Amino acid sequence: MISRELIQHLELLNNLGVKELFLPPSSKAEILKELSIKYSTCTKCKLHTGRIKFVYGEGNPDALAMLIGEGPGEQENLTGRPFVGPAGNLLTNMLKAINLSREDVYICNIVKCRPPNNRNPEPEEREACLPYLLEQIDIIQPKLILMLGLVAAQTLLNTKLSMEKLRQTTHSFQGIKTFVTYHPSALLRNPNWKKPAWQDLQRFQAEYVKLLQ
Numbered sequence: 001m002i003s004r005e006l007i008q009h010l011e012l013l014n015n016l017g018v019k020e021l022f023l024p025p026s027s028k029a030e031i032l033k034e035l036s037i038k039y040s041t042c043t044k045c046k047l048h049t050g051r052i053k054f055v056y057g058e059g060n061p062d063a064l065a066m067l068i069g070e071g072p073g074e075q076e077n078l079t080g081r082p083f084v085g086p087a088g089n090l091l092t093n094m095l096k097a098i099n100l101s102r103e104d105v106y107i108c109n110i111v112k113c114r115p116p117n118n119r120n121p122e123p124e125e126r127e128a129c130l131p132y133l134l135e136q137i138d139i140i141q142p143k144l145i146l147m148l149g150l151v152a153a154q155t156l157l158n159t160k161l162s163m164e165k166l167r168q169t170t171h172s173f174q175g176i177k178t179f180v181t182y183h184p185s186a187l188l189r190n191p192n193w194k195k196p197a198w199q200d201l202q203r204f205q206a207e208y209v210k211l212l213q
Ligand code: SF4
Pocket: 039, 042, 043, 044, 045, 046, 047, 048, 111, 112, 113, 125, 128, 129
């Protein structure tokens, strides 16, 4: 357990603009765990009213890559875990196809509580929740980001560009190489997008492999 004082100190550093923290691996896991408990009762936006479980994120706190989706769905709300259920299974298989597992990466969403009926999170909900994601990125310090779906991409990249345009470019988010592809739920709805999604994944994998060399 880390102390409340340490968390307050980290928050102070963040507010002062300190964006890079050099932390031993075990500390990262502990900090993420503490923060997840701390925020689990958040009421900053109306999505808390439908929350069964808060879905902070999971995976390797020292991951080279973070995968960021839109928000929890029904299964995620029930389990407290991101990307479970059919879309989660597809994501697991997509990772397998590029020789990665869920344990290699860190997986989370733009909003941490389920939007009702799986609607898109509204702008004010995204804005309210974004600091939690930015803090996760600060702690994990990934070298690559893969954004899953248009909502995640448009929110983090602060753009209105289409998926077609966004996925064809490598972006930089806070200096981190960032790729955009379809959300697994969208791929389940429209299998025609699987081919372009595979191309996106291969570009992502090529960058990931470079990091290992
Ligand atoms: S979605 Fe985010 S900001 Fe809204 S209540 Fe949940 S944790 Fe808080």
